[in-house]
Amino acid sequence: MTLLSVKNLRAYYRTEVYGISRTVQAVDGVSFDLLPNEIYGVAGESSCGKTTLIKVISGNIKPPLKALEGSVNYNFDDYKVDMLQISQEELRQNVRWKEISYVMQGSMSVLNPVRKIIETFRDIVDTHERITDKKKFLEQTRTHINRLGLPTDVLNAYPHQLSGGMRQRVAIALATVFQPALIIADEPTTALDVVVQRGVLQMIKDIQTLSGNTVLLVTHDMAVHANVADRVMIMYAGRIAEEAPTESIFNAPIHPYTQHLIHSLPMIGERSTKASLKGAPPNLANPPSGCRFHPRCPYVMDVCRTEVPDLISVKERHRVACHLVKEGS
Ligand SMILES: Nc1ncnc2c1ncn2[C@@H]1O[C@H](COP(=O)(O)OP(=O)(O)O)[C@@H](O)[C@H]1O
Numbered sequence: 384m385t386l387l388s389v390k391n392l393r394a395y396y397r398t399e400v401y402g403i404s405r406t407v408q409a410v411d412g413v414s415f416d417l418l419p420n421e422i423y424g425v426a427g428e429s430s431c432g433k434t435t436l437i438k439v440i441s442g443n444i445k446p447p448l449k450a451l452e453g454s455v456n457y458n459f460d461d462y463k464v465d466m467l468q469i470s471q472e473e474l475r476q477n478v479r480w481k482e483i484s485y486v487m488q489g490s491m492s493v494l495n496p497v498r499k500i501i502e503t504f505r506d507i508v509d510t511h512e513r514i515t516d517k518k519k520f521l522e523q524t525r526t527h528i529n530r531l532g533l534p535t536d537v538l539n540a541y542p543h544q545l546s547g548g549m550r551q552r553v554a555i556a557l558a559t560v561f562q563p564a565l566i567i568a569d570e571p572t573t574a575l576d577v578v579v580q581r582g583v584l585q586m587i588k589d590i591q592t593l594s595g596n597t598v599l600l601v602t603h604d605m606a607v608h609a610n611v612a613d614r615v616m617i618m619y620a621g622r623i624a625e626e627a628p629t630e631s632i633f634n635a636p637i638h639p640y641t642q643h644l645i646h647s648l649p650m651i652g653e654r655s656t657k658a659s660l661k662g663a664p665p666n667l668a669n670p671p672s673g674c675r676f677h678p679r680c681p682y683v684m685d686v687c688r689t690e691v692p693d694l695i696s697v698k699e700r701h702r703v704a705c706h707l708v709k710e711g712s
Pocket residue numbers: 396398407409427428429430431432433434435436447667
């Protein structure tokens with residue numbers, strides 16, 4: 384049983400500037416499943432397509448972004464949704480906040496700077512379930528945020544009166560008012576210092592344990608995945624390079640790009656800087672042919688320059704896209 388099944392998804396940005404059209408192949412043939420009750424991590428360096436992928440699977444597809452191919456199917460408890468076919472009305476009424484919550488990069492986007500936190504809660508709850516009993520609403524909101532370990536007085540604060548870490552926790556608390564089946568968080572700890580990060584990550588883990596929902600956690604920070612995720616997808620230039628349980632990604636990475644990511648993680652107490660990859664991340668308006676990693680790969684072969692490697696299963700729950708790897712090996 385899967386909560387979400389994404390098949391062969393292609394989503395490109397098509398822009399036209401001064402009559403010159405440009406296509407950015409941000410998500411190019413991505414297939415994966417999300418299982419109920421897991422924390423699934425999406426990793427990869429900046430501009431590899433992580434945010435674009437979650438925009439599509441959360442139904443935030445607006446020009447210049449276009450989903451060209453593939454399917455994005457949800458199996459919620461009561462009904463099924465095809466995200467590429469759903470109407471905006473149904474998305475707003477039945478899916479957003481209730482089944483899928485999206486904590487965007489930068490918590491301020493959901494918090495209105497001129498409204499107290501309690502008013503933002505009221506706005507969101509009221510759009511789905513008319514608040515008739517104000518006292519009960521206040522009580523329920525207090526219980527909700529206390530359950531997540533936040534102090535009641537944040538409700539009377541304006542966003543600018545809270546620290547960055549507290550604002551991010553409030554954004555996560557807002558995302559969970561309706562106990563959605565899926566919580567998507569995009570770089571929730573980026574820009575927070577390490578101690579504050581720990582609190583936010585613990586909150587995400589606690590929510591998952593308390594409510595049993597699925598969490599899709601997007602971050603370029605591999606240390607965060609190591610601490611939180613059950614499985615990790617490594618994206619490179621709009622495609623999946625590798626996907627495996629977190630332990631396998633960190634203890635036995637197979638794809639040369641994943642190996643680079645893992646080996647360049649600093650060890651505790653280490654001072655020396657690690658070797659970086661040669662070359663720059665590819666331009667997705669004109670990506671390399673064949674394996675998109677080939678200009679930077681230390682093991683590149685002739686076939687890599689012309690043929691796209693398939694994403695194959697090397698073990699149960701472990702998939703890799705590399706010409707060096709054979710099925711079941
Ligand atoms: N609105 C946009 N118009 C055109 N290109 C975009 C737009 N948003 C993102 N891109 C491009 O799509 C690619 C993937 O970006 P993104 O999904 O934001 O990556 P990530 O979240 O991994 O940093 C990048 O090349 C980026 O420049």
